[in-house]
Amino acid sequence: MRKLIAGLALIALVMLSISATRDTFTSDLKAGFTLGDPDIASINKLTFGPEGILFMGDTKSATIYALDTKDITPKEKGDEIRIEGFDKKLAASLGTSTDDVKIYDMAVNPISKSIYFSVSTTDGTPVLLKLKGEKLENVPLKNVSYSKIGLVDPVGLEAKDRRDRPLRVWAISDLKYHNGKVLVSGLSNKEFSSTFRSIPFPFSESQDYATLEVWHAAHGQFETFAPIKTFDIIQIEGKDYLMASYTCTPLVLFPLDELKNGVHTKGRTVAELGSGNSPVDMISYEKGGKQYFLMSNTNRPVMRFKHESIAGYKDAVTEPVEEFAVAVGVPYDNLPFPYVLQMDNLDPGNVVYLQRTANGDLLLRSRTTKWM
């Protein structure tokens, strides 16, 4: 009997120590996280990294936050979603009308397949919401585990200049996590230029920023200085490239390893995608062993590019465009989804998107990539 009790006690002790270890376990990525109030001023862009870490781009305070969502229960497949009047439901959940809310971004946690939304209200209060069934949950932004990094910007004219000059507001236009780095593109609210940042994660003091230039289309005679609106990473022959879409429509490739601190890098334009349009989101998915990229736009339907078309396009777009109103370079298909405001991968076989329908309704729905 004594042996049995001792044995049971030993098992209980082992179980207790295992659960204690699990509770206090902190991965290397979260080692530098602190518990507290990150003081977030706005959440303009969202993207998930590993281990349920949500990266948030805050334009107002020119800061990137990494939030430990602790949302790490794996799920293989996302729920099938079709929610009509999504903005009305979201506004009701925030106790206000649709005129007083704006959905800034949407991101899917690749582990739990939960969908997160960053929302702003009229007075600028930033809100992070998570979809649960048809309802939304508030994700607290205070007393959380996080780390953050301010976006470095050389401001003073001279090294001695330490006066308070106005901060350069840098609207974070896209944010992605790739191979241990947080990649950030931005739009300045003053000068018209393009800077792209690569920030190692876990955050340290270091960050690289490169200015990006485009040799542009048509007759190949002009250089384009313009800010990147959205981007993704594409691998071609074993090498990573930044595939950037600009505010004035060119689609441009930059070798990722050439984007280094203070270096002025020239990209290769592979497509020009038409007028009056600003790209919104870019994602990729695989189907039948082939990779595809999807790009949503402010004034165009969702465009689909085949990886093989981009990889196989060895030229820069340099030939004169003879035919009127025809986009040049890498071919693409227009998918029948106009006014897609937000888009992300739900799971390997589905995407989720937020679409303004013809009758003005805001629809959140998932769709299999089988038919895309």
Add this chain to the structure above:
Amino acid sequence: MDVIRPIKILKKIRLVLVFFCFAVFFWSCQSAIEPKNIEVLYKEGKAVAVSFNSGAGPEQLGIFLEGEKRFPVLGDLTKSRGKHTFTPVVPFSKNQTYEIRYLGETLESFTIRSEENELAPEILNIYPTRDTVPENLLKMYLVFSQPMQQVGNALDFVRVFDETKQKEVKVFLELESELWNAEHNRLTLWLDPGRIKTDLIPNREQGLPIKQGHRYRLEIDQGWRDANGNALKESVSKRFYVGSRDVGKPNPKGWEILLPKSGSKGVLKLNFGEPLDAILAKESIAVYSDSGEPIEGELDLISKEKGIKIIPVNNWKKGKYKLLINSRLEDLSGNNLNRLFDRDVDETVSDPSPEKVHKISFRIE
């Protein structure tokens, strides 16, 4: 029969008593649950919470928008000494009525009053302020008297009419992320850069957003609200005429400097010879002593952004000074000190290491 009747009466009385007890019990419960002393708590003019007394548990209560059946307002409901406090995730909206519900049934409602004496927002400036702009104008800035709404639909309130052609035209690029300053009282609008860049497809298809020789009218709708939900004091319109293309970089070497005398707080004036970007001009130029100490002072735009004046805090001393200009400074067409917005690579030799800061030396006697 005579014996049975009193028994029936007794039964009836008992039934009525039981019913009465139930009614009293239900009424007292209901009365205990009924929210009382409803008070909206304000902080810096915002309705940040509501408190009330009720015997119900927090999990049985919910706050809903008036008429909304399914989606309760998100927030924290806490109970302390019989008093509930509900703090919504975002402050309650003005003039909006909310319902307090117990197990789905509306018990009470409250309405958020609007603040009195709130000033309506106004447009202070529209840059460029002059009435003639180059045909390759890249940006316009709208400066407001107070922070504006942060729900991102600025272009719903901005219209441009081509008065020469008598039709409304679309000239600004629709951006998913609007370009406001941190205080949210200044908006940058880009004229579609794809249409300005020579030979890009949008430029070939549609031409420049604004045409040389045409007159335009920019209209700002009065319905544009500020961060407190108040609409603009009035609609604003600005007429402008489109002149020729600006194809040169700003050149500080050609700028005229009007110098003050030493021993005074005289104004130093700088004349650019052309209008420059109003916001960048104020932030890209500074005066330093010869030894590199910044000269403190106030810097203002003059001559409709064709120059600036600097009023020092302290008297000018006799000696050498330098004016430093960040190369990011742009003219109205996006040309900065180092490069043109629209650069023909056949004609331009790229400078591999352009100056980040341009310098003008001068002497005060």
